[in-house]
Amino acid sequence: MKFLNTQDFAQQLDAADSLRSFRQQFLFPQHNGKDAIYFLGNSLGLQPKRTATDMAEVMQQWQELGVESWFKGDKPWLQYHDKLVGPLAAIVGALPGEIVVMNSLTVNLHLMLASFYQPKGKRNKIICEAKAFPSDQYTLETHVKQRGFKPEDVIVEVAPREGEVNIRHEDVLAAIEANKDELALIFWGGLNYYTGQVFNMKTITAAAHAVGAMVGFDLAHAAGNIQLQLHNWDVDFACWCSYKYLNSGPGAIGGVYIHERFHNDKELPRFAGWWGYNKATRFKMQPGFDPIPSAEGWQLSTPSVLLYAAHYSSLQLFEKAGMSSLYQKGQQLSDYLLFLLQDLNANSSQPIVQVLTPKENKGCQVSMLMLRNGREVFDALTDAGVFADWREPNVIRIAAVPMYNTFEEVWQFAQIMKTTCEQFQ
Structure with missing residues (x-):
């Protein structure tokens, strides 16, 4: 044009x-x-007009039904999560069962690292982008220390070339090849928060898998902004927040994608909580963790239905717009x-x-x-x-x-x- x-x-x-x-x-x-001219959807999206109504419905249920709201009423809270995963799956290019809505972004990143960063012998390195969003940097730094490593020994950063602003895609692939025998995980931002650069997640994933490494993405600035095909790209895991382009409010509940091939692996390390327990027997309160065979199996605690409602308000608009x-x-x-x-x-x-x-x-x-x-x-x-x-x-x-x-x-x-x-x- x-x-x-x-x-x-x-x-x-x-x-x-x-x-x-x-x-x-x-x-x-x-x-x-x-x-006002509001050009900050990349920081905090605007409030949908229906958000207050959807949250008020939850408050009204709480008032009228108390704890029975989990099971009764027009919108039982126990099924609220099911209304979120379909629209989110369309936004990030996933199967509904590969989506779980929980916690906040950095908490979810730590949970995913617990499962997908599995250093073995000399294969213990993580490749990430230089000057990633600070929370990502702190996540990696503290997580590898908790595993007994020194960050400078295992974290490999890929930076722009001297005099350049953006990271060249070929340099990412070159870093993967150079560290292929020691690489455990690629952890990358789908879109750089500072420059706005979008990375080729499909080829990064393929290159990492070719050398036996896992791949995860922080999609804080990508979800609801660019087209994603996480399942088809064969990405192992991804996390995002929903208060930016997804317009779900300050401190909104986060989202996680976990490829379906991991859902039935009960031996995969994870931190567990009762909300991720098999739904059919959850309320029997039995010992021994039996995870839900979907991304929901990584849930820990009872979720905030108020945050679900705020998220739902925006996701309905995404579903209509496409x-x-x-x-x-x-x-x-x-x-x-x-x-x-x-x-x-x-x-x-x-x-x-x-x-x-x-x-x-x-x-x-x-x-x-x-x-x-x-x-x-x-x-x-x-x-x-x-x-x-x-x-x-x-x-x-x-x-x-x-x-x-x-x-x-x-x-x-x-x-x-x-x-x-x-x-x-």
Whole structure:
């Protein structure tokens, strides 16, 4: 498509958008009596209008039925999880039985490492991306220490080449080959939180399996953002949060994918709890752990039905919109933003921004290194009612998400950037 830097063109794109009605299903922060330009779905998604209603239903059941709410009422709590796995399976490309909704992201990562990081002899190394999200770094550091290893001995980081921003795919594959005899696990982010780079999870998985290593992904910035085919890619495990693109609220309950080939392996190491016990005999309270033969067998504790309800509110919207349509619009939104930023640089006496996000491997997020007056520009954007994210040094991250953002908002953002940057020339 040939883009134009005009408001009329942006409005034409919005008029042709088959997903435009979904915007009306969300609540927006206000700025001067109007909806703010909310480009932070990569940090905390907006609240669906029906979330309060769905959570209120749980509260009402609790009031009327007490503990019997687990078994009675229109929506018995004991079956609530079953309503979540279908929509999530479509979002991440999995079988419903390969999905379990539980805990939070970092807790789930530790649980998955307990099962899938199994060092044996010299095969004890983990390959990960350099400067991964800090929680991932701390997870690996503390987990390998708990296993009796020194992080510097077993963690192999793959970084961008000198003078480059993004990690080359061939360097990831080269690291796998170089460590093939000592490699136990590849643990990688599906999408880099800082640059917005999307990684080729399919070929990373195939390369790791070819040398006998397990593969797991942190999909915090990928789930609900890009198209995933975890089952078909043969990924061993993956974890994600649901408060970003999945719009399920601050501290929302997390999600885990575990390939079906592991579901009946009762000898696979894991940390267990009673909620992961065989459903048919769970309430007999018998000794000896008998896991549910699905991803649910990794559950520990009784879940929060309130968090389930908040998650369900958003997943219903994803089910109606369809992940393929959302992905296509998300790509078009970020493509349009990249075009406008290129135009901004071209019409300035000197470049204003350096885009860190690779055009061919991205989701909704675009990361911009401000070449001058970065903090001043960010503060001006905030004053103008734009929700963006500041990262040191001088990086502004934004994400125009397809569920509720518009092309006109992207155009308006670029105009605010242009006006603001002109003030500092």
